[in-house]
Amino acid sequence: MKSNNIFMEYTKNDIINFLLLMFVALLIIPITIESGYWYSSILIPWLCLALASIGQQIVMGYAGQLALGAAGFMAAGAFACYNLILRVPDIPFFVALVLSGLIAAAFGILFGLPSLRVRGIYLMVATLASQFFIVWMIDKFGWFKNYDSSGIITAQDIVIMGKSFTSPLEMYLVIVFVVTVLTLLAVNMARGSTGRNWMAVRDMDIAAESMGISLLRTKLQAFAISAFYCGVAGALFAFTYLKSLEPVAFDIKLSFKILFMVILGGLGTISGAFIGAAFILLFPVLLNSVGNNIFHGAIDATIISSIEQVVFGVLIIIFMIYEPLGMAKLWDNIILKFKKNN
Amino acid sequence: MAQERRFPIGSPILEVKNVSLSFGGVKAITNASFSILTHEIKAIIGPNGAGKSSMLNCINGIYQPQQGSIIFKNELLSKVNPNLIAKKGISRTFQNLALFKRMSVLDNILIGRRLHMNANFVQVAFQTNKARREELENRKKCEEIIEFLEIDDIKNTPVGKLPYGLQKKVELGRALATEAEVLLLDEPMAGMNVEEKREMCRFILKVNDEIGTTMVLIEHDMGVVMDISDNVVVLDYGKTLADGPPSEIRANQDVIDAYLGVAHD
Numbered sequence: 342m343k344s345n346n347i348f349m350e351y352t353k354n355d356i357i358n359f360l361l362l363m364f365v366a367l368l369i370i371p372i373t374i375e376s377g378y379w380y381s382s383i384l385i386p387w388l389c390l391a392l393a394s395i396g397q398q399i400v401m402g403y404a405g406q407l408a409l410g411a412a413g414f415m416a417a418g419a420f421a422c423y424n425l426i427l428r429v430p431d432i433p434f435f436v437a438l439v440l441s442g443l444i445a446a447a448f449g450i451l452f453g454l455p456s457l458r459v460r461g462i463y464l465m466v467a468t469l470a471s472q473f474f475i476v477w478m479i480d481k482f483g484w485f486k487n488y489d490s491s492g493i494i495t496a497q498d499i500v501i502m503g504k505s506f507t508s509p510l511e512m513y514l515v516i517v518f519v520v521t522v523l524t525l526l527a528v529n530m531a532r533g534s535t536g537r538n539w540m541a542v543r544d545m546d547i548a549a550e551s552m553g554i555s556l557l558r559t560k561l562q563a564f565a566i567s568a569f570y571c572g573v574a575g576a577l578f579a580f581t582y583l584k585s586l587e588p589v590a591f592d593i594k595l596s597f598k599i600l601f602m603v604i605l606g607g608l609g610t611i612s613g614a615f616i617g618a619a620f621i622l623l624f625p626v627l628l629n630s631v632g633n634n635i636f637h638g639a640i641d642a643t644i645i646s647s648i649e650q651v652v653f654g655v656l657i658i659i660f661m662i663y664e665p666l667g668m669a670k671l672w673d674n675i676i677l678k679f680k681k682n683n
Numbered sequence: 684m685a686q687e688r689r690f691p692i693g694s695p696i697l698e699v700k701n702v703s704l705s706f707g708g709v710k711a712i713t714n715a716s717f718s719i720l721t722h723e724i725k726a727i728i729g730p731n732g733a734g735k736s737s738m739l740n741c742i743n744g745i746y747q748p749q750q751g752s753i754i755f756k757n758e759l760l761s762k763v764n765p766n767l768i769a770k771k772g773i774s775r776t777f778q779n780l781a782l783f784k785r786m787s788v789l790d791n792i793l794i795g796r797r798l799h800m801n802a803n804f805v806q807v808a809f810q811t812n813k814a815r816r817e818e819l820e821n822r823k824k825c826e827e828i829i830e831f832l833e834i835d836d837i838k839n840t841p842v843g844k845l846p847y848g849l850q851k852k853v854e855l856g857r858a859l860a861t862e863a864e865v866l867l868l869d870e871p872m873a874g875m876n877v878e879e880k881r882e883m884c885r886f887i888l889k890v891n892d893e894i895g896t897t898m899v900l901i902e903h904d905m906g907v908v909m910d911i912s913d914n915v916v917v918l919d920y921g922k923t924l925a926d927g928p929p930s931e932i933r934a935n936q937d938v939i940d941a942y943l944g945v946a947h948d
Contacts, residue, residue: 526808533807533818534793534800541783541794548781551743552861553769553798562804609785 366517371510380509381582387622388516389578394602394614395527396570401600402608403536404563405543406456407464410471411599413452414568415575416591417475418445420485422576423586426497427487434501438519438576445572446565448475453564457557472596476588486586494586496579512581519577523570528611530566539563540609605660607667616668625649690895692913693721697742697773697865697897702751703921704737711737712748713921719865724891724898726908728932729918730942735901736778738918739867742899743775744768755865770798774863776854778870778901784843788853791842792828795860796821828856832886848879855883859890866890868900872907880904884911905943909933917942 351359374380393411400408421441425432448471455467479485486494499506499515506515530536541549542559550556579586598621606617632645664671695718704712712734719725727735740746742753744763753760755771774795783791800821802814829838832852837845842853851871858866871887872880888911890896902908908915909929917924917932919941925932932938 529810530804530808533810533814534797534802535804535807537786537790537793538797540786540790544783544785545781547745547765548777548783549794550765551745551769551775551781552794552857553766554794555766566804 363521366521367514371514377509380513383623383626384513385509385516386578386582387618388513388520389574389582390599390602390622391615391618392520392523392577393571393574393599394606394618395524395611396567396574397599397603398606398609398611398614399527399531399539399570400453400563400567401603402610402613403531403539403543404560404567405539406453406560406563407461408453408456408468408564408567409465409596409600410452410468411567411571412575412591412593412595413471413473413475414445414448414571415578415595416479416588417448417568418442418572418575419579419586419591420479420588421445421572422580423494423496424485424487434499435519438573441576442569442573445575446569449564449566449568449571450561452568453561456560456564469593472593476591479588496584496586499580516577516581519573523573524611527570531611535562601657605657605667607669607671608665610667610669612672613667613669616672620668624653628652688722689892690722692723695719696721696756697899698754699738699742700752700754702738702741702748702753704734704741704746704748710921712741712918714751715918715921715923716751717916717923717926719897719899720914722891722895722897723913724887724900724911726912726915727899727901727918728903728905728908728915728942729924732920733918734921735918736869737921739775739869739899739901742768742773743867769861769863772864773867774858774861774865775867776851776858776869776871778873780847780850780854782842782850782854782857785841787839787841788834788845788856789822789825789829789838791853792825792856792860793821795857796824798861799824825860828859831859831889832856848875851875851879851883852886855886859896862894863896865897865899868898870901870903872902872904880907887911 370384393415396414397411400406418441421444422437425437425440452468452471456464459467499512501515506512538549538554538559541552541554542556546556575591583590602617602621603614604617605620606613606615628649629645632640660667697719699718700716702712702715703710715734715738727738729735737746741748744765744767755773760768783794800817802811802817806814829835832855834849834852834856837849842850845853855868855871872883875883884907887898887900891898900912912929914927915929915932916926917938924941925935925938933943
């Protein structure tokens with residue numbers, strides 16, 4: 342077989358890329374970066390949101406269901422994890438994390454139900470329910486917040502096998518582990534028959550059904566798995582980045598952010614989730630430091646933040662027009678060109 | 684040819700009895716009845732709007748006829764959907780192409796193997812032995828189909844980028860991959876040139892001959908229809924006008940009046 346994108350078996354390239362990434366993530370970064378700022382303000386939120394983007398990618402990029410409400414599922418995951426650790430004595434952190442994902446997945450199935458009747462923009466509106474309902478529910482019933490009156494609850498420390506992971510680097514390593522495992526599983530699903538069924542539903546649902554794919558099962562499966570990823574991401578987000586639990590952190594703005602990450606990164610690619618998350622997260626930081634360093638405060642900070650928004654919007658429009666497949670595709674093209682020139 | 688068939692034509696496998704279908708006030712099919720015999724190639728012909736595609740959609744479970752019954756292998760098909768029909772062993776192609784445009788040719792055909800793959804998503808995610816074995820086996824099957832259809836060179840191309848004739852071929856490949864007992868082909872040769880049509884006919888005949896698949900095809904090219912089909916059913920204004928072997932249909936005065944017409948000389 343001469344074809345090179347027969348997946349199933351990982352190609353040599355896949356393995357090289359994977360080892361390279363792991364080398365950077367586990368050796369280069371921990372050795373070279375010492376400042377906690379990089380971990381707690383950039384790497385940790387990036388990986389958390391990339392994980393949530395994978396979730397959004399599964400339901401939207403692969404299964405083609407326009408869902409908006411990733412932050413709602415993140416909230417479900419975060420509060421589930423908090424309550425599990427609080428109420429179940431000696432629950433191992435990873436068990437709590439997986440269970441939070443499963444609880445979020447249950448919500449995913451519930452709020453995925455409209456997808457069986459409506460599609461497109463109408464589905465987007467219908468799935469917004471998850472966003473508002475979950476956050477409302479957590480706010481409304483004190484039990485979820487352990488009857489804390491302040492509204493902001495401090496997240497528990499991450500304790501794995503008796504050792505607590507509280508420094509930025511330690512938390513970063515925990516996240517790298519979780520994200521690596523879940524990304525590999527997502528890649529396997531996306532490349533295997535599961536992902537194929539999703540894409541078939543996305544591209545032509547009548548034909549998919551005629552080939553024996555159950556739309557009901559496939560769509561709800563995508564919603565559930567998507568919510569699982571968002572739930573785990575939400576728990577990690579709350580426990581390592583926010584270090585607190587507050588429903589307002591998971592508002593609709595976050596859902597939109599994740600939506601943009603997926604669109605800009607490239608629909609229907611796992612790598613797009615990481616690239617898109619990096620872009621959306623880092624670009625404001627970059628713009629901010631450019632503004633501060635070059636213009637030395639000559640430009641008002643409020644203007645800079647406005648310019649940020651404008652540049653952002655323009656970029657999204659440009660991307661949609663010139664590269665609807667997103668930055669992942671752009672990256673592929675650059676690599677391809679580079680290889681051709683050599 | 685009829686004498687030396689490996690799979691001789693047998694008893695009815697699919698029976699359409701007094702089926703009526705209407706959309707609001709528009710009657711698409713009125714009291715149509717015919718049956719399809721095991722291993723035969725049956726053509727459905729008729730003028731535009733005669734209800735041919737609607738008929739396939741009824742059999743396929745996309746539409747629910749308001750009246751009448753469809754019986755497949757002595758089992759009444761009621762309250763069905765396309766997914767269920769696929770499981771029972773009826774597969775199809777579509778008139779206006781219904782391929783998965785952003786997926787490769789190979790992936791499209793692999794979807795046809797859906798019902799032969801039962802690893803669940805957890806097994807796929809963890810790439811258990813079952814998932815791997817199943818994927819490899821089915822890929823092999825698809826490679827065979829790709830070779831049979833002579834589309835080896837494009838198997839990794841996204842289907843949306845292919846010319847129309849090749850897309851039609853891929854769709855046939857996807858239907859073949861299901862290994863269904865009955866294939867419903869909705870205008871498999873529409874928009875093709877003579878060369879492509881001949882090739883398509885060859886594939887259809889070969890599949891029928893080698894695997895014994897029962898074929899139901901809608902086609903407008905009378906040359907093709909009379910050539911390859913064992914029996915022809917004629918629909919007109921949603922009614923069955925005639926049903927019989929090509930020679931009989933050609934001589935049927937009603938059919939000539941409604942559809943075939945007479946040659947001017």
